[in-house]
Amino acid sequence: MSILVVGSVAFDSLETPSGKREKILGGAATHFSLAASFFTDVRVIGVVGEDFLPEHEAVMTRRGIDTAGIEHAKGLSFHWTGSYLKDLNAADTLATDLNVFATFEPKIPASYLDSDYLFLANIDPVLQARVRKQMPKVKMVAGDTMNYWIAAHRENLLKVLAELDVLLINDGEARMLSGESNALRAAQMVMALGPKSLVVKHGEYGATAYFSTRSFGKLEQTHELEQRPFRAPGLPLSDVVDPTGAGDSFAGGFYGYIASQGVTTPEVVRKAMFYGSVMGSFAVERFGTERLQTLTRAEIDERFGQLREISHL
Amino acid sequence: MSILVVGSVAFDSLETPSGKREKILGGAATHFSLAASFFTDVRVIGVVGEDFLPEHEAVMTRRGIDTAGIEHAKGLSFHWTGSYLKDLNAADTLATDLNVFATFEPKIPASYLDSDYLFLANIDPVLQARVRKQMPKVKMVAGDTMNYWIAAHRENLLKVLAELDVLLINDGEARMLSGESNALRAAQMVMALGPKSLVVKHGEYGATAYFSTRSFGKLEQTHELEQRPFRAPGLPLSDVVDPTGAGDSFAGGFYGYIASQGVTTPEVVRKAMFYGSVMGSFAVERFGTERLQTLTRAEIDERFGQLREISHL
Numbered sequence: 111m112s113i114l115v116v117g118s119v120a121f122d123s124l125e126t127p128s129g130k131r132e133k134i135l136g137g138a139a140t141h142f143s144l145a146a147s148f149f150t151d152v153r154v155i156g157v158v159g160e161d162f163l164p165e166h167e168a169v170m171t172r173r174g175i176d177t178a179g180i181e182h183a184k185g186l187s188f189h190w191t192g193s194y195l196k197d198l199n200a201a202d203t204l205a206t207d208l209n210v211f212a213t214f215e216p217k218i219p220a221s222y223l224d225s226d227y228l229f230l231a232n233i234d235p236v237l238q239a240r241v242r243k244q245m246p247k248v249k250m251v252a253g254d255t256m257n258y259w260i261a262a263h264r265e266n267l268l269k270v271l272a273e274l275d276v277l278l279i280n281d282g283e284a285r286m287l288s289g290e291s292n293a294l295r296a297a298q299m300v301m302a303l304g305p306k307s308l309v310v311k312h313g314e315y316g317a318t319a320y321f322s323t324r325s326f327g328k329l330e331q332t333h334e335l336e337q338r339p340f341r342a343p344g345l346p347l348s349d350v351v352d353p354t355g356a357g358d359s360f361a362g363g364f365y366g367y368i369a370s371q372g373v374t375t376p377e378v379v380r381k382a383m384f385y386g387s388v389m390g391s392f393a394v395e396r397f398g399t400e401r402l403q404t405l406t407r408a409e410i411d412e413r414f415g416q417l418r419e420i421s422h423l
Numbered sequence: 424m425s426i427l428v429v430g431s432v433a434f435d436s437l438e439t440p441s442g443k444r445e446k447i448l449g450g451a452a453t454h455f456s457l458a459a460s461f462f463t464d465v466r467v468i469g470v471v472g473e474d475f476l477p478e479h480e481a482v483m484t485r486r487g488i489d490t491a492g493i494e495h496a497k498g499l500s501f502h503w504t505g506s507y508l509k510d511l512n513a514a515d516t517l518a519t520d521l522n523v524f525a526t527f528e529p530k531i532p533a534s535y536l537d538s539d540y541l542f543l544a545n546i547d548p549v550l551q552a553r554v555r556k557q558m559p560k561v562k563m564v565a566g567d568t569m570n571y572w573i574a575a576h577r578e579n580l581l582k583v584l585a586e587l588d589v590l591l592i593n594d595g596e597a598r599m600l601s602g603e604s605n606a607l608r609a610a611q612m613v614m615a616l617g618p619k620s621l622v623v624k625h626g627e628y629g630a631t632a633y634f635s636t637r638s639f640g641k642l643e644q645t646h647e648l649e650q651r652p653f654r655a656p657g658l659p660l661s662d663v664v665d666p667t668g669a670g671d672s673f674a675g676g677f678y679g680y681i682a683s684q685g686v687t688t689p690e691v692v693r694k695a696m697f698y699g700s701v702m703g704s705f706a707v708e709r710f711g712t713e714r715l716q717t718l719t720r721a722e723i724d725e726r727f728g729q730l731r732e733i734s735h736l
Contacts, residue, residue, distance in 0.1 A: 198604065291511065293627060294659040314606060315628035318659060341733050343654040346607040346631060380736050420654050422735055423693050 111249070112151040112224070113369045115139050116216050116241045117231025117358075119156035119180060120188035122398060125195055128351040134398040135166050137188065138231035138254065141355030144402040145362025145389040146229075147173040148410055149370040153222050155179035155241065159187040159210045169403060178219050183210040198350055199313050216241050227369040230274075231358065232256050235266040242273050250374070252276040252365050254357070260286050271304035278309040278361045293318070297339070309364065309383070311357055316344040316387050319379060342383035343421045345391045345413065352397045356390045359402065363389030363410075388413045424562070425464040426682045427535050428452050429554045430544025430671075431524060432469035432493060433501035435711060438508055441664040447711040448479050450501065451544035451567065454668035457715040458675025458702040459542075460486040461723055462683040466535045468492035468554065472500040472523045482716060491532050496523040511663055512626050529554050540682040543587075544671065545569050548579040555586050563687070565589040565678050567670070573599050584617035591622040591674045606631070610652070622677065622696070624670055629657040629700050632692060655696035656734045658704045658726065665710045669703045672715065676702030676723075701726045 117139030123132045143152045153176040158166075162182065170177050191205040216237055228245050230238040230253035242251060253274050259267050260283060271277060277300065285291055288299035297308050297320040311317040319340045364386030371378045388410055395401045430452030436445045456465045466489040471479075475495065483490050504518040529550055541558050543551040543566035555564060566587050572580050573596060584590060590613065598604055601612035610621050610633040624630045632653045677699030684691045701723055708714045 292661060292663065294661045297659075298661075312628055315625055316656075320659075338729070338733050339659050341656040341659070343629075343656065343734075346610075346633075346652050346654070348605060348607045348611075350605065377736070384736065416651070418736060420651050421656070423690070423697065423731060 111226035111369050111372050112153060113146055113227040113229055113365060114153045114155065114179075114218075114222050114225035114245065114248075115142050115146070115229040115231055116155040116237070117142065117229075117233050118188050118211060119154065119158050119162070120190060120211075121161070122354055123189065123191045124201075124352065124354060124397075125193050126352050126397075127195065127198065128349075129397070131352075131397050133161075133189065135169055136190065136354060136398055138233075138355075138358045140170065140399060141358035141393065141402070142229060142231055142362040142365075143170055143175045144173055144399055145359040145393070146366030146369070147175050147362075148389075148405065148407055149363070149366030149385070152176065152366070153179060153225060155216050155218060155222070157181045157183050157188075157210050157214045159183060159185045162187045169399060172403075176222075179217070179222055181217065185210045187211075192354070194353060198353060201354070218244050226250075226372075227252070227365065229253065229361065229365055230270065231361075232259075235259055235263055235270045238270045239266070239273070242270065250275045250368070252278065252361070254278050254361060255283065257283060257286055268303060274305040276307045276309060276365075277305035278311065278357070278364070280311045280313070280357060284308070284310050294320075294339070298322075309386070311360055311390075312344070313353075313356075314344045314346075314350075316342045317360065317383060318342075319383055340380055340383055342380075342387045343417060344387055345417055345420070347391060347395065350394045353394050354398065356393045359393035360386040360390035363387075384414055384417055385410070388417060424539035424682050424685050425466060425537070426459055426540040426542055426678060427466045427468065427492075427531075427538035427558065427561075428455050428459070428542040428544055429468040429529050429550070430455065430542075430546055430567075431501050432467065432471050432475070433503060433524075434474070435667055436502065436504040437514075437665065437667060437710075438506050439665050439710075440508065440511065441662075442710070444665075444710050446474075446502065448482055449503065449667060449711055451546075451668075451671045453483070453712060454671035454706065454715070455542060455544055455675040455678075456483060456488045457486055457712055458672040458706070459679030459682070460488050460675075461702075461718065461720055462676070462679030462698070465489065465679070466492060466538055468529050468531060468535070470494045470496050470523050470527045472496055472498045475500050482712060485716075489535075492530070492535055494530065498523045500524075505667070507666060511666060514667070531557050539563075539685075540565070540678065542566065542674065542678055543583065544674075545572075548572055548576055548583045551583045552579070552586070555583065563588045563681070565591065565674070567591050567674060568596065570596060570599055581616060587618040589620045589622060589678075590618035591624065591670070591677070593624045593626070593670060597621070597623050607633075607652070622699070624673055624703075625657070626666075626669075627657045627659075627663075629655045630673065630696060631655075632696055653693055653696055655693075655700045656730060657700055658730055658733070660704060660708065663707045666707050667711065669706045672706035673699040673703035676700075697727055697730055698723070700730060
């Protein structure tokens with residue numbers, strides 16, 4: 111079934127211990143879409159500027175992604191500049207040029223209205239809420255956010271959280287959102303704010319899914335999922351070139367697999383966690399979207415098998 | 424089969440967000456022994472002072488641990504003072520009073536000489552090497568170390584590493600020992616220094632075992648283990664009272680299970696990783712050795728099952 115994603119389609123300038131890149135294709139919606147496109151149909155809503163060329167859009171359309179919802183505006187695209195020289199696990203933001211994103215007003219094309227799954231990538235929660243409102247009939251809503259919105263736009267963010275079947279954030283964001291340092295208690299407190307379930311990403315160590323007692327999407331077997339979290343490992347990698355987009359790629363693999371199955375049984379959710387980890391592991395192996403551009407489904411399933419082998423008794 | 428462990432038997436004074444304790448029973452050999460005692464026979468070599476009373480020794484003997492190798496010396500026992508108030512994941516050492524440990528000279532009782540497995544807990548590598556030399560016939564040698572020995576006693580430590588079938592350390596120690604920040608490359612570099620295999624502990628995220636191409640103990644199926652690491656998850660816990668001894672308890676569960684099986688097939692090593700994680704998770708639930716004192720094998724196996732459930736597809 112199809113996923114509609116709203117979020118940033120952007121350019122990134124970054125440096126990591128492996129090298130430096132200027133204005134390469136990036137953005138949360140871009141990474142998410144590419145990762146999810148290996149599993150299901152994906153439709154994107156975003157805004158780009160005049161520097162966003164047909165060759166950039168082709169990166170998405172070559173993977174079958176529907177880009178009808180990408181608005182082309184006057185000016186420059188959103189541009190993030192960051193460095194991982196100090197710490198490969200935490201980006202140091204050097205500049206955030208919102209450009210056309212500053213006045214972004216998401217518009218949903220009529221052809222997108224029958225989308226089954228909605229993903230609200232990391233953008234202003236006011237915009238996330240507006241998109242969610244226009245898509246009342248989706249089977250499931252998942253979303254992401256970041257420290258900036260948690261700290262400075264909490265009221266708006268809480269309105270979005272109340273609408274989510276799944277929130278995907280990282281350890282630091284979970285601590286910040288809950289004000290609690292213990293991971294399990296933080297997860298319970300975050301779910302008490304609204305999301306029916308929560309996926310917390312641990313970088314190289316994988317991710318943990320937590321489930322509240324409320325229903326998870328159209329899940330029939332809620333009972334089994336209720337109590338226990340589920341933990342997917344990260345794959346030990348010898349070359350981490352660029353962590354940008356790892357979390358969005360995780361989300362794309364996770365949500366893309368769920369949408370491809372159309373149900374959220376415990377088995378599907380567990381496999382989705384593994385596919386999320388697999389897609390995150392590929393994303394970091396090259397700069398920007400490079401690795402996802404050349405990836406094949408066979409490689410994905412091979413790595414899924416590796417992840418199983420290194421974690422199963 | 425029996426394990427001989429040499430290391431500290433000590434007192435800890437510590438404060439954590441859950442409270443404060445003065446001079447409670449601790450030490451690497453103590454935590455290791457208690458954890459391993461649920462799986463196999465354990466014999467301890469260490470030194471204590473006049474403040475170490477029969478009630479302290481009884482904590483070990485009640486679990487069937489052979490304490491004939493604990494030397495009683497004039498003076499006070501080794502005493503560590505630390506705080507976890509700033510960060511529950513990293514102890515802040517406030518004082519280290521070596522006391523009788525300063526002149527410790529390990530002596531191996533004749534009744535210990537037929538021990539099958541040797542564990543060199545975190546002590547001066549000169550002493551580790553001396554004990555190892557006196558036990559030439561053991562099936563397998565495992566060991567631990569810490570930042571202090573890595574930084575200031577590297578030459579002595581390298582002599583011990585060359586003798587190890589398994590080295591158990593944490594992420595920070597692996598980075599420090601190798602000088603490499605990438606976890607997989609760091610593991611390969613550490614094994615190049617000597618240990619045939621390596622277990623790197625990730626705190627709440629579990630641990631990863633790495634295998635070199637050299638044989639691992641008496642492992643027959645080296646081929647299968649050669650390439651792939653194995654990752655055991657940590658169990659998400661809502662109450663972490665005192666992390667002291669978690670790593671030693673992991674080692675005790677890991678090595679105790681291996682010794683109980685007498686072989687190091689891939690299946691045994693994988694289960695050992697899970698038992699290590701299980702014992703570490705119990706250790707942190709109360710202060711010092713409290714939780715391990717009341718633990719039962721049934722609780723251990725129940726938690727082993729939980730760990731499997733939260734990590735297996």
